[in-house]
Amino acid sequence: MSVRSAFMIATLVLFSTGVAAEGVPQPHPPKGKGEACVAETDFMRRNHPDLLKHQRDDTLRLGIRGDKFSLKECVACHAVPGADSKPVTVKNPKHFCRECHDYAAVQIDCFECHNSVPDDKRSASIDFTMPGTGPGRRTALSLNQCSVGETG
Amino acid sequence: MTQAPDHSAPDMSRRAFLAAAGAVTGLALAPGVTLFAPAMARPVGTAASDKVRWGLLIDLNKMDDGGAKGVAACSAENGWVAAEGSTTDARWIRTLKVSNPANKTVQTLPMMCQHCAEPPCVDVCPTGASMKRADGIVLVDKHTCIGCRYCVLACPYGARSFIHEPLTGQRSHAPRGKGTVESCTLCVHRVDADREPACVEAYGGSKQGAMVFGDLNDPESDISKLVATYATHQVRSDLGTRPGVWYRGLA
Numbered sequence: 001m002s003v004r005s006a007f008m009i010a011t012l013v014l015f016s017t018g019v020a021a022e023g024v025p026q027p028h029p030p031k032g033k034g035e036a037c038v039a040e041t042d043f044m045r046r047n048h049p050d051l052l053k054h055q056r057d058d059t060l061r062l063g064i065r066g067d068k069f070s071l072k073e074c075v076a077c078h079a080v081p082g083a084d085s086k087p088v089t090v091k092n093p094k095h096f097c098r099e100c101h102d103y104a105a106v107q108i109d110c111f112e113c114h115n116s117v118p119d120d121k122r123s124a125s126i127d128f129t130m131p132g133t134g135p136g137r138r139t140a141l142s143l144n145q146c147s148v149g150e151t152g
Numbered sequence: 153m154t155q156a157p158d159h160s161a162p163d164m165s166r167r168a169f170l171a172a173a174g175a176v177t178g179l180a181l182a183p184g185v186t187l188f189a190p191a192m193a194r195p196v197g198t199a200a201s202d203k204v205r206w207g208l209l210i211d212l213n214k215m216d217d218g219g220a221k222g223v224a225a226c227s228a229e230n231g232w233v234a235a236e237g238s239t240t241d242a243r244w245i246r247t248l249k250v251s252n253p254a255n256k257t258v259q260t261l262p263m264m265c266q267h268c269a270e271p272p273c274v275d276v277c278p279t280g281a282s283m284k285r286a287d288g289i290v291l292v293d294k295h296t297c298i299g300c301r302y303c304v305l306a307c308p309y310g311a312r313s314f315i316h317e318p319l320t321g322q323r324s325h326a327p328r329g330k331g332t333v334e335s336c337t338l339c340v341h342r343v344d345a346d347r348e349p350a351c352v353e354a355y356g357g358s359k360q361g362a363m364v365f366g367d368l369n370d371p372e373s374d375i376s377k378l379v380a381t382y383a384t385h386q387v388r389s390d391l392g393t394r395p396g397v398w399y400r401g402l403a
Contacts (some may be wrong), residue, residue, distance in 0.1 A: 060291065063285055065345075113294055113328055115322045119325075
């Protein structure tokens, strides 16, 4: 090793330890409810993307329900209450997932489709009076030689 | 010296205990007689089976609102809201007015994904996102959907919708998001929990007969018997898509 490269490495080490000493803000993900997660914390930290990805395929494509690595359960267990004491959505930096994902600069796409807060009680009951109809949209449908019009 | 079992510390989880208790109860009765109805639901943790073919029978004679109650129930259950008059908002199920010029009849019927045995939407999907589950439920895997909308065009029933706007507040059992295609899931989250789809429940459940949900592969199921007994139709059966949704009372 040349003197020059040794000097550079030494500089780098000094520089990086210096930054660390000044205190890079570390993520502090809030603990979930209950006594323990579905697996060891270290294991979950490293493997949760693969676990979620594996289970989502099993659930959606094969119909296997009830396995333990469920995004729904993560969201339910690790919900963080906001100022209004309701769980914060992923738009809030205090959201459980964002604590680390912001730090690691890893974008979360899950919540483009999935809800980032647990279901509220309204989904437990069905309101049959909710409007969902209206005149409508194009259709390629024609019942064997029948004319077709949309009502809603 | 043998130790007496320590009864103060349960060595089984509550769930394991209940499962074991259930099994014992089932065995304790006479052969063929159990406390439980023959399980339609498959055990939790097992995959959907192709021995089952889920289907719907819609009896237009018993449906006085053209399916509006089912539309409202679906909207509430799955969290989609279509604005009145919108041609782009997602509609998993809609009421459709059909008229037959030959006999001058006009009818309104609920139209949704027909859960075809030969689904054109699955044929055209370039990513494999549009898929048919083993038990016949046709779904969109939004994880792999790229939003090309080939399936929207391929579906002869106009059953598929595209989501144009960002969404929030989705139901946890029905994830939906911008840039993906979606349609009726036959309430797969309910079916997997041994419940009926929301639209069927809105009409008082299968026993009431306006909408009957069941296994078309099982000749003893209510739906199979009704389809076999009465004049029932699949919409556009000429296309060979072999829908899982049957209609009774189409004029």
